[in-house]
Amino acid sequence: MDDFTKTLQATLNQAIKENRTLRICGGDSKNFLTPNASSEAQLISTQAYQGVVSYEPTELVITVKSGTKLTELVGILDDKNQHLSFDPPLFSEESTVGGMIACGISGTSRPWKGLIRDSLLGCKVLNGKAEVMHFGGQVFKNVAGFDLFRPQAGAWGTLGIVLELSLRVNPKPKQTRYFSYQCSQQEAFKLMQKYQQHPHPISGLCWYKGVLQCRLAGFQSAIEYSISQLHELQETPESEIFWQQLARYQLSVMRESSNQGYYKLYTQCSRPLIPEAPVTLIDWGGAIRWYDSRQLPIQQSHLSQYCSHYEKWLSPPSPTGIIYSPMSTAIWQLHQNIRHAFDPHKLFNQHLFQSR
Template structure:
């Protein structure tokens, strides 16, 4: 099968860069330039390779080229009452689906619906030799052996150019309501724990500044029963949409502040608040955002004791790596994967780690 002209042009640049061992910086809309370490190399703009390749609403699967704007995909899905359940952050209208998958970030619905990688059915990867590798497919049960398509999710483009991706979509919930409760952080965590053990249609939770918010999604009867069981104060639809959007897009004032470094802590949901800190708590307690001037070593040591990781999301690095250091075994796995797909290290050099 002949390669599309836009992809052939990208391939030509990749092959030339690999021959010269010149680093390339894979870039779509640039909305996640902050997410990672160094930005090194000549920019390879993926937006030239764009467009929805296939969309079957009855199959709940959409396939798009890497440079396709996320907004375009979400519009196509919305016309059929569908959406991407992991609610990827957009940050800016220029976000592309290739960048969404390379970053692997998920929004408020992640704890109930799953992570970005859980909705990747298949992908095409253009490697350093210019070979177009195909992984997975367009149905749920298609993976045998090592699931490379999902491995690409969160890879930050260090393995190659994610040329195309197939994603599972879901129907939008019939109705949604948001309840709020006045409580402190420990009380909120206790409530989240109780709710997880109950058959409740919870699609998102958050605690911040003395208020716990819970979003319920489903049928009218299910929401009525859940509201009766939980209590709390229901907020109007417009306010609820604005609130959850401000978390998903990180447009809330909490994320815009720059007074202290912002840490993203990934922890077991049962980890105690007083041991981890957390100025804003999502995902039933599994994701905690912390503003702190405590040295990075102290934060990461404390987080490791709770079996979690700490990412320096925003703030001056001063030589501190953004991502939590990998254990020796995991680091070696990453090295081997990098050597296999990109032996000369041309793709997004130093973006994930100084190691590669």
């Protein structure tokens, strides 16, 4: 066992004895998304725990330590002409791989390439009893033991400290090209549904400020065929900047919110837009819609008619972070049970769990 893990174990055992809470942190690039931690919570940083444990390009799998910077991982994969297909958002140059898994936020290609947890093959975790636990493995079809590594994606560190993780990687697309079309939100919404009824090599489909943005990625022949079918679109190479800003959450709707905040709705692509409500941003081909809360004609309690769940993004810096749609009693109890199994002493990121 390495010195970093031993030090963490000693810290956890001491925290258990003193009944203290811990705040797990990587690059701290997502602090604007979360409530402020108590001043009594001890900071546990994984930034010093960096490096590649193993990488087999021919096997399409890489294992890295959680403190490794996401930019470093992307660079390593790029040298082998490979990438993470779920297109993880990069909040800052300090963002870490562990933070990427902890927040569980998939990028712009998620509807076509899958979730973060779909690419997570296994991990090594330090639980709330200061025990090192191994879940999953380093192969895609792994049936050994319980599938307990995927809940780490999106747990925000409430299920333990992720030490190492194994990820499935993919060859980079042969070609990536950018297209756009100026239109209204209703026309964009209809075109998004139309485009996704056919097997076009779409890796991003978004509408923002009156412009429908489309990113095609794949073989040149497939892209050329799609261009011949998608007559409205015009090739705009400069749109790559927009996709970079979207991936880094640098658009104004994400960082410079109104005083009342924005609602981010997750739903089915074909589900109707809220009537008489201007949409600020449509992403994931229609599965994500951002609404200015000041312009919504319905109450928050009625949002469930138009989405499976929602988030309310408040003006940064906000002491409460994101406000999530309420869970049902059964789902909340399930979360409690899982959390208790991993962290019976309630050590980890207590401020995040209470916010739900």
